[in-house]
Amino acid sequence: MRWIENVGRFVFGAECLGCGKPSRNLDPWLCPECVAELERESTVELSPGPDTYSLFPMRPLTRKLVHALKYKGISGVATYLVKHSSSVRCGVVREELSLFPKPLYFVPVPLHRARYRERGYNQAEKIAAALAVVFGGKVCRWLRRRTFVVSQTKLSKEQRERNVAYAFERVLKEVPALGTVVVVDDVFTTGATTSACLAAFGRDFPLPLKVCTLLYDEPASAAADYAADNRIEWDV
Template structure:
């Protein structure tokens, strides 16, 4: 009942963004158990495609946290997720990026002005800033969004590609002669958005270009395998 929930919040404190249970030990958004779960998820090494890296798989917990970043105005969640990523601290992302030519230029996927006014910030910029701080790089706003596109959430792969085709342009006039560009976004699903960003740089762009996202939304078959594996482990125990 609602009144019981209100009493619990008064006694135990705010609600965990992960399990949604009241807790007096948030850090400031997750309870200790959800922190442990997040750190476990961050140890999964994810490379959804060539030269593409993600910090976490799409799971109920990570989905809620990115939802809070995008739709609940919790912009600090970008830094929180980057700091909790084992891949950034000592795993695949840090190892791979350490081998690329320096400096590292973190280029956020741009929001259309209308979306920016609605949200108040670009979540990809927040992620890029956190990554640049953790990996000693620079945030560079070298891409501009030409068109306002509908949300990609419920579109098929083909619809996503059509939705973002030619949506971006590169506004960099004098490209640097050394370094590596890392296009940054919140979620990698089909790769349509980041592919459109890479296309905006053009085939003759001199620097290597990589992609880094917070989440990888795995194909349904991979998620089903994950659920089956966990169910098997549970039954064995």
């Protein structure tokens, strides 16, 4: 019953979004052990593609956090992950963004209005807002989704590309004279979605175009190497 659950939360603490264990030391979503794991994950160097930056690799912990951001209504996870990224604090993302022509225009990958009604917010926009606070600049809704596409989660690379081809259009009428556009999304897998967004700006778009995502879903070989490394560490 609900009252038993509430008493349990009061006595034992709320559940950690990472390990699922009750804790009275959440910060506010992770226990100290999961916070330490998240910090370790944030030091992984990621190279999803040219002019593309990701803050964390896709791991069980980071996957759960983005799942909470997208499907559990915990929008504050976007700011939480940005603040906990060592790449943002002192790594390659900070170094690269400091060199881009200013101002920075953070453009979130748009949601179709049906998905927006279902979710209540656009998670990419929450991430863009967190990045804009850290680096300066502003969030700009310069793209619009023209079609409602099915979820990319279980599609192959070719299916993903077909699924989002021509799904976006530029709604920016007057292009600024200076600055850099940073397209923002939650996860980079094959790059199909962000590539479609970049294509929507057009080949003759005069400003530099970059991509930044929270997570990079690495190829299977990289994930297998990571799992093997962890097994070796535990065996030792």
